[in-house]
Amino acid sequence: MNNGQKPRLLIARAIFPQVIERLQQYFEVEHNQDDVMWTPQQLQQRLQDKLALFATPSEKIDAALLDACPNLRMLGLMAVGFNNVDLSQATKNRVMVSNTPDVLTETTADFGWALMLAAARRVTESEHWLRAGHWQNWRYDSFLGVDLYRSTLGILGMGRIGQAIARRASGFQMQVLYHNRRHLSPEQEQTLNARWVSKEELLKQADHLILMLPYSSATHHTLGAAELALMKPTSVLVNLARGGIVDDVALCAALREGKIAAAGLDVFENEPRLLPDFLSLKNVVLTPHIASASTATRQAMAMCAVDNLVAMVQEGKPRNWVNPFSA
Numbered sequence: 393m394n395n396g397q398k399p400r401l402l403i404a405r406a407i408f409p410q411v412i413e414r415l416q417q418y419f420e421v422e423h424n425q426d427d428v429m430w431t432p433q434q435l436q437q438r439l440q441d442k443l444a445l446f447a448t449p450s451e452k453i454d455a456a457l458l459d460a461c462p463n464l465r466m467l468g469l470m471a472v473g474f475n476n477v478d479l480s481q482a483t484k485n486r487v488m489v490s491n492t493p494d495v496l497t498e499t500t501a502d503f504g505w506a507l508m509l510a511a512a513r514r515v516t517e518s519e520h521w522l523r524a525g526h527w528q529n530w531r532y533d534s535f536l537g538v539d540l541y542r543s544t545l546g547i548l549g550m551g552r553i554g555q556a557i558a559r560r561a562s563g564f565q566m567q568v569l570y571h572n573r574r575h576l577s578p579e580q581e582q583t584l585n586a587r588w589v590s591k592e593e594l595l596k597q598a599d600h601l602i603l604m605l606p607y608s609s610a611t612h613h614t615l616g617a618a619e620l621a622l623m624k625p626t627s628v629l630v631n632l633a634r635g636g637i638v639d640d641v642a643l644c645a646a647l648r649e650g651k652i653a654a655a656g657l658d659v660f661e662n663e664p665r666l667l668p669d670f671l672s673l674k675n676v677v678l679t680p681h682i683a684s685a686s687t688a689t690r691q692a693m694a695m696c697a698v699d700n701l702v703a704m705v706q707e708g709k710p711r712n713w714v715n716p717f718s719a
């Protein structure tokens with residue numbers, strides 16, 4: 393950066409070629425277009441001479457890595473969630489961390505509805521059955537599901553994405569209940585037609601429950617066996633926030649024993665190595681962490697991460713700085 397040299401940057405995973413081109417204007421870039429899954433040691437080794445890292449949710453940026461990479465000063469995450477980064481260690485080590493909020497809100501909310509509809513109306517289960525050649529006749533009781541229309545939608549975690557999900561509920565004439573540490577303002581509640589209830593009430597009343605909480609040690613296993621037991625046996629659970637918010641072992645048991653009707657899951661504990669039990673359950677729709685994956689949105693997220701990194705170089709701080717500290 394000083395003496396006319398561009399700072400060195402590592403891109404941890406394969407990415408849109410235009411991201412590399414743009415970053416090359418400001419950084420000396422090492423990329424990974426073959427998408428080799430580096431071990432933590434290999435990542436650490438590649439970061440030794442780097443000032444900046446373009447990262448995704450799949451890299452674990454823990455205290456050990458941060459301490460072992462003393463030259464690292466900038467971390468541009470292509471994600472809104474940053475639970476894969478040890479933020480307090482990053483702050484201690486004066487590493488600026490940025491994320492990509494806003495650009496993925498609507499696409500992620502759309503996907504919440506896709507999962508909710510697919511799980512409630514048994515879309516993937518019936519398609520697998522059809523593809524397997526089982527369809528001989530129409531039957532009155534084929535794949536009976538749960539209605540969304542005029543049912544109660546529960547949203548646990550009412551940030552930007554939770555609110556975008558709530559906005560979509562009016563077309564289904566749903567009653568919207570939510571639980572969040574912070575209440576929305578009366579005006580926001582009126583616009584969204586949403587009502588704050590306790591977590592217990594939410595679990596008891598929701599016909600469809602969407603989890604939209606950030607993951608942290610405080611939200612670990614927010615939904616375990618005791619919470620699942622409060623839900624209606626006809627209810628549908630959707631998680632597109634983060635694995636670890638739900639106790640997956642308890643969820644598999646609840647799905648197997650009919651404690652809830654179905655689930656739509658985009659995130660898992662220890663993903664991508666999800667519990668094998670999930671694969672044998674028919675009443676769960678499983679997707680590989682793709683809630684933000686429309687072409688336009690993934691491009692916007694990548695460019696937002698680039699903008700943050702460029703701003704760190706040019707303005708001394710990123711636009712979306714998640715661990716602000718003074719110089």
Ligand code: GLV
Nearest residue numbers: 449470471472473
């Ligand atoms: C994806 O999971 C994100 O946090 O953006």
